[in-house]
Amino acid sequence: MPKEFVSAQEVAEKAGVSRSAVSRAFTPGASVSAETRRRILAAAEELGYHVNHLARGLMRNETGIVCLVVSEVATPYRSVLLRALTQQLQSAGKVAMLINTDRTDGSVDRALQQAIRYRADASIIMSGMPDKSIVQLCLRSGQRLVLINRDDDQPGPLRINLDDEECGARIATAFVRAGCKRLAFANSEAGTPSLMGRERGFQMAAKRLGLDVVVKRYGQTGYEAGRVLAQRLLTLPDRPDAVFCATDLIACGFMDAARHQFRIAIPDELCVAGFDDIEQAAWSSYELTTFSQPVTEIAEKAIKWLMEDAPEGEMSTGVRLHADLVWRGTVRGA
Amino acid sequence: MPKEFVSAQEVAEKAGVSRSAVSRAFTPGASVSAETRRRILAAAEELGYHVNHLARGLMRNETGIVCLVVSEVATPYRSVLLRALTQQLQSAGKVAMLINTDRTDGSVDRALQQAIRYRADASIIMSGMPDKSIVQLCLRSGQRLVLINRDDDQPGPLRINLDDEECGARIATAFVRAGCKRLAFANSEAGTPSLMGRERGFQMAAKRLGLDVVVKRYGQTGYEAGRVLAQRLLTLPDRPDAVFCATDLIACGFMDAARHQFRIAIPDELCVAGFDDIEQAAWSSYELTTFSQPVTEIAEKAIKWLMEDAPEGEMSTGVRLHADLVWRGTVRGA
DNA sequence: TGCGCTGTTGCACATGTTTGCAATCCGGTG
DNA sequence: CACCGGATTGCAAACATGTGCAACAGCGCA
Numbered sequence A, B: 001m002p003k004e005f006v007s008a009q010e011v012a013e014k015a016g017v018s019r020s021a022v023s024r025a026f027t028p029g030a031s032v033s034a035e036t037r038r039r040i041l042a043a044a045e046e047l048g049y050h051v052n053h054l055a056r057g058l059m060r061n062e063t064g065i066v067c068l069v070v071s072e073v074a075t076p077y078r079s080v081l082l083r084a085l086t087q088q089l090q091s092a093g094k095v096a097m098l099i100n101t102d103r104t105d106g107s108v109d110r111a112l113q114q115a116i117r118y119r120a121d122a123s124i125i126m127s128g129m130p131d132k133s134i135v136q137l138c139l140r141s142g143q144r145l146v147l148i149n150r151d152d153d154q155p156g157p158l159r160i161n162l163d164d165e166e167c168g169a170r171i172a173t174a175f176v177r178a179g180c181k182r183l184a185f186a187n188s189e190a191g192t193p194s195l196m197g198r199e200r201g202f203q204m205a206a207k208r209l210g211l212d213v214v215v216k217r218y219g220q221t222g223y224e225a226g227r228v229l230a231q232r233l234l235t236l237p238d239r240p241d242a243v244f245c246a247t248d249l250i251a252c253g254f255m256d257a258a259r260h261q262f263r264i265a266i267p268d269e270l271c272v273a274g275f276d277d278i279e280q281a282a283w284s285s286y287e288l289t290t291f292s293q294p295v296t297e298i299a300e301k302a303i304k305w306l307m308e309d310a311p312e313g314e315m316s317t318g319v320r321l322h323a324d325l326v327w328r329g330t331v332r333g334a
Numbered sequence C: 001t002g003c004g005c006t007g008t009t010g011c012a013c014a015t016g017t018t019t020g021c022a023a024t025c026c027g028g029t030g
Numbered sequence D: 001c002a003c004c005g006g007a008t009t010g011c012a013a014a015c016a017t018g019t020g021c022a023a024c025a026g027c028g029c030a
Helices: A010-016 A021-026 A034-047 A052-058 A074-090 A107-117 A132-140 A164-177 A193-208 A223-234 A250-262 A294-308 B008-015 B019-025 B036-047 B053-058 B078-090 B105-118 B132-139 B164-177 B193-208 B221-236 B248-261 B295-307
Strands: A065-070 A095-098 A122-125 A145-146 A160-161 A183-185 A214-216 A242-245 A271-276 A290-291 A320-321 A325-328 B065-070 B097-101 B123-127 B144-148 B159-162 B183-187 B214-219 B242-245 B272-278 B289-294 B320-321 B324-325
Touching: A010 A021, A010 A034, A010 A052, A010 A095, A021 A034, A034 A145, A052 B248, A065 A074, A065 A107, A074 A095, A074 A132, A074 A250, A074 A294, A074 B053, A074 B295, A095 A107, A107 A122, A107 B078, A122 A223, A132 B036, A145 A250, A145 A294, A160 A164, A160 A193, A160 A294, A164 A193, A164 A242, A164 A271, A164 A325, A183 A193, A183 A223, A193 A214, A214 A223, A214 B159, A223 A242, A223 A250, A242 A250, A294 A320, A325 B036, B008 B144, B019 B036, B078 B097, B078 B248, B078 B272, B097 B132, B105 B123, B105 B132, B132 B144, B132 B295, B144 B295, B159 B164, B159 B193, B159 B295, B164 B193, B164 B272, B164 B289, B164 B324, B183 B193, B183 B221, B193 B214, B214 B221, B221 B242, B221 B248, B248 B272, B295 B320
Parallel strands: A065 A095, A065 A122, A122 A145, A145 A160, A160 A320, A183 A214, A183 A242, A242 A271, A271 A290, B065 B097, B065 B123, B123 B144, B144 B159, B159 B320, B183 B214, B183 B242, B242 B272, B272 B289
Antiparallel strands: A095 B097, A290 A325, B289 B324
8 A cells, every 4th residue: 555645745846836825725824926826726736636634733733633522422412512613623623532441440541541642732521530649640741631520520521511400300200290209220230429429419309208218229321221121120028109310211111111011001000200312212103201311402512612722711610401391102191 | 842752863872882773772673783682662761762653654654654534434334444443453553543524515525635645655545435636636646445335446545345235135035035015225315336236236136036126215324214114114005024224224214113113023024124233233223134344354455464464465356245144133044 | 227025935844653774782603 | 701683763755735934126316
């Protein structure tokens, strides 16, 4: 493989100017006469020249690369968020570098090291938590960090979170208003702050309303976990008549098991609610009442902060966004 | 933002060696004594040094960047393929640059220009088709190209396709064996080669078996299209008793409409099959009989070819992979 | 003509690496 | 001691670009 790209030098020769003129022709706002710029762009077009962003990044100390650190990309909610982020990054003139993490130790740290190696302008973390020392290293290197739905107290990164606790509370009162008496919460074992927030808010509100909550945790946040949680909750001596599932995927698995295996009618005998508002929640086999993740708003906030000159605004303390309750058919009484 | 990274120079000074020694310490197989390498790595660790891959790419003419060009990342099949690709890229020591395209003209071309600007070693295209001139430019620049499920005749890029026509034929005979008489094909208007291949294979095989096929095309390849196609096909004078849907998402929409709106029993009154084997196809609300995309195999082939020294093997003509039929509950008679 | 100003252009240095080449060192052998 | 070979190391050139500085051209004005 030859790997021969055309360089600014060749364009300069063809256009009969110096190499710096070529550079300036591709730099908006630089001092070039309209005529020479035209000539240079024509020569570039003809030769198939494209500015080498690696070299440009080396000089400018700004690569235009933003790292997206995520695990389980194939999950509906994650992939929707990923799409929103990449799209908005692109229209902001940046480019996304995607790094997959897994549940193993140090996975996120390795991802951030990759970000450093490529001198990314920023990293957006959607899964896991990096080690404190790596975060410090990133910040020290001038790399911006955004944490989505992760909890962390150290200052520096932008933290974007939802009002998870309030959501838990809202659905608890909705359940009570629907006449439900025996509440349950179907969670995963992942134990991320957002999941635990939903659980806490739900539990506290129920207690205020004079009801107890049965909490079960199992597996990850997927469909299979929902099925297993249904086994555990629906075989209880006094079966719950309302379940708040920590994610929509769990809710789908739960509903499928409830209907097809236990022959329970939803919402007549059992109210179900989820979280995320994934596409499947709207499918007519589910019509799930759920909270919608404000993905575009999340992406907007993140990218806006990345592009700002002085990021030390009021934002530096973290952003808290609101998740709307989407009423569909799985909770009685709209 | 200061943007101050630590350079090899500083590490060299701290370790009391030359800058080239530092470089060699980070290059596997380079000539450094074990002792100096140890000293250098220690100094690097302490200072938080990470090789600048931009500069390295500049020198080596190999960046380690692979561009993934895709539209509709949030779609189940796409996101699964994306995950397989990024994971395998990572374990091959490469890094994925994600570029979103839309249906507008020249969108893929712009993506490839981005790939060129960052001097990507290769690009993998999963959506749309680039202009011939851009493909030529990429190849001329030594960039490798992989086209997944796209059709194209010009030599150079690696083309990975499935045996779509055979799948169409296989499901047609399965339908006939189940006693179905009135076959239908529910396609999207997208008209990509793989979709059309399935349609063609299905139709031809049906004709060989002495049956006609009603074909309807509508919208994109999603759930909504499936619902609309159900409207159009299930209100026909002599209603189909078997439908092959071009994608699983279409099949899900189709089944939901058939069951909840038309009250049709599946598979007793209507057999349904899909394509892709997305996660939802296995959910107990659907249990869809479908063809599974060999995603890991696709990713494997693609990355293997990218890493090869001389890519002009027998592969240069293109690869044809087999999609397995997954029997579930929506077609009578396993 | 001489002067100052503005807008354009080229020179040269800077960015952080890799790597070919030559120099150095060290141990072993004649 | 001279010499040889292998391993290790440093020097300097290269990669493709951006940009400060000075030079220069052109123009208006005194």
